Amino acid sequence: MLKESIRDKYKVVIGLEVHAQLSTVSKIFSSESVSFGGSPNTNISVVNLAHPGTLPKLNKKALEYAIKMGLVCQSKISRYNIFDRKNYFYPDLPKGYQLTQDRTPICIGGYVPITLKDGRQKDIILNRIHLEEDAGKLIHDQDSVYSLVDLNRAGTPLIEIVTEPVLSTSEEAAAFLTEVRQRVRYLDICDGNMEEGSLRCDANISIMLKDAKTFGKKVEIKNMNSIRYVQKAIDFEIERQIEEVERGNSIISETRMFDITSGKTYGMRAKEELNDYRYFPDPDLSPVIVSEEWLNSIMESLPLMAYDLHKKFTELYGLPQYDAQVLTDSKEIALYFEELCQRTKHYKAASNWMMGPVKAYLKTLTNKASEIPVRPVILAELIDLVEAGKLSFSIASQQVFPVLAEKQGTSALEVAQQLNVLQESDTGSLMPIIEEVINSYPQKVAEYKSGKKGIIAMFMGEVMKRSKGKADPKLASELLSKKLEVL
């Protein structure tokens, strides 16, 4: 570990490039489907294979998805869109060029606000979000002599979200990625799964002395397939660069890979000879104009985002910040909760249910079902029963909820009745039990009367026992006190 004093001499500059695979039905420039896990080279066509004479055709859905992301990041949307050819040779790139947006990115500028652990807020400024096509995959471990090419992934639409070099810690990078992942998931434009590569992040890192005027040489890190690894890789890289400079060495501008097992980055290829991609506008695609009308319809179709729901939960439902944060973490939970709140007015109780029993129940499920097995209307009924004193919280959560989860569609009241756990919350049915208990213990009544008020707990326990737990504790305690006082 570096000494704090050495570390403090340097300023760290980080820029991120995040690729998100868009979950459109078909590929960006051809009609075959985008799906994962198929046998190699099954989702391909003559267009995809770059057979002679084939032409690309833009899937407008991909453009729409990119615009959605731009809109929720406050980017400016380009009305006139062309695609550029980025020329380089690699076997996973059938045309010998990648279609991307070099000169007219669909989204210009914008920002993504992040909240750090200490509560500090920071806006991460975006340079752009542009559309491009994904490449295929090379498989090196199937044959001893040849590398194999699988082009299923080639042509999958991607958006590349490029930040300005405004991040300075790995924690900021992680917070940014978390926020981006949440946004693409809320928009339903990408599944946000980093392990499977649908969300990928490259980090450009450089260091400079705090009083330096120019940026240090930047190093690009690839192959980080989780937010945790991004954080680890950046931390390692910052230390490595500072150590190099402290030793009197200079940083080489290069691409480095992150190795999961060692937690280190290692050099891949020197960027000394700058690759000249010879970008130029693709003459095979006619320019796409984003009309006012289309843009408006996309804007109107935007779903409620985490920040919208967070605001609603705190301002309209009066929930604490913490609750709102937890509830909006995943889109499924947030939308479920939102529906729940259309059915019950006990917002805080509903929130407690979500963060307590519901969350606990979901954890016990072996298959990672994201769907909550109890419909919001039923859960609302259950919450209302508890709030009305007809059911105790512990019985509702431990006995009634699991049955509701098993037998979908049955009403909470029905289940509570079947289980015979409804509380006796009317005075008429409770009074005989209370009188019975008082009559059974004249000695204890005398003790109470002589001032040992604590003995009421014993009476309560006895009332609950004789009511088989169905007595509403609040009401029972009230009635018991009154009765004892008037004796």
Added chain:
Amino acid sequence: MQEDLLHGAISCTAIVQYFLSNIQAQQHLNVFLSVYDKEALTQAIVVDQKIKNGKAGKLAGLIVGIKDVLAYKDHPLQAASKMLNGFYSQYTATAVQRLLDEDAIIIGRQNCDEFAMGSSNENSAFGSVLNAIDNNRVPGGSSGGSAVAVMADMCHVSLGSDTGGSVRQPAAFCGVLGLKPTYSRISRHGLVAFGSSFDCIGIFGNHVDDVALVLEQIAGADEFDSTVSQNVVSSYSNQLTETQKFSIAYIPETIENPALQPEIKATIEKKLGQLKEAGHQVEPVNFPLMDYCLPTYYILATAEASANLSRYDGVRYGHRSADAGDLTQLYKQSRTECFGGEVKRRILLGTYILSASYYDTYYAKAQKVRRLIREQTKALFQKYDILIMPTTPTTAFPLGKNTDDPMAMYLADIYSVHANVAGIPGISVPCGVDHQGLPIGLQLLADDFEEGKLLAFADFLMKLKGDV
């Protein structure tokens, strides 16, 4: 002819047999790379039956040859390059499909310059095509085979491609009609790309009505090409008889050019005189950007070509070097072994033009000049229906004359590239012969999507020919 077919005076089978025997008898011209004889005969029987049943398509009886840059499912496609040895197309080009849908018969695949790069058809991996009038002369290029096929009676019409004159120039050298429609008039789906923003499928024929009929079938919107025009396709063949007085422009510099063969100059001057006499308005116009057309064309077309030809890398199809040890060698050797000299030259030129340090000097500037040329051209057609100029500076030149001098070869396109740079339609109309009996072509140009007017005027001019 179609009337004879419909009345049973002649059969489609007989027509196919006639062309097949002509192909057979003139193999030395090296026109066809594949002859689909059995298929064509089988299809002819089907078409004859359809005619009998009154269910024949609009092009029944029409026999077509296609340049080796057009995709035809399950047939070889190799752009006259060794690079695509053994390659069979897995789909059919839109233009070809539309011919087939109307019962035209494809008789074979025609020789051309490799990847449509050349003006003499000497750049084919399968050897030169010979001019049928003088076997020591070139047929022009790059669609040389397609032009000679029509010239030497091997098919009714040919589909070629015209990026800088590759239909009109060989048409002129071979004494046939060669139409390059407006850019985007015909879908490029299935046309092997050379310079995508210039490439047009073009039509060769001996009669204007054949060319018009084919154009109206193959032109128009296509879901596979996002750049194709959505403009309605007119019935060109029905517009040919319309008589009108045309306003005609010519650019004096194109006629006074000292490089222009005097007999071509004399022919064009004579024609202009005849037209004036016939009551048409004929006026000289200024077009100061004419000299910039050729450099603009070569900069932009080679830039696009350098990327378009990247897909021929030996990875997925076509030629792969047998002894490449690693990936870089695989690319280098496969491409070095199989691309011909002219293709390599253009890839290198285009790559250089697009390199970061020269992009603004060449590519960006050429784009600006192209826009100016287009604007000036459009302005000209505000006032005139037709612009007349030579198709080529000379008649067909001897084989081997320009092969060592690429600049001299590029000058063969000096009159034809204008239409491609501006995107307008053009047609070369045969207009007599020089003292050696070599055909002279006259080029007619019109405004965007004015193919109807262009063809009507060409028809008029063809009929005027008898008066010369």
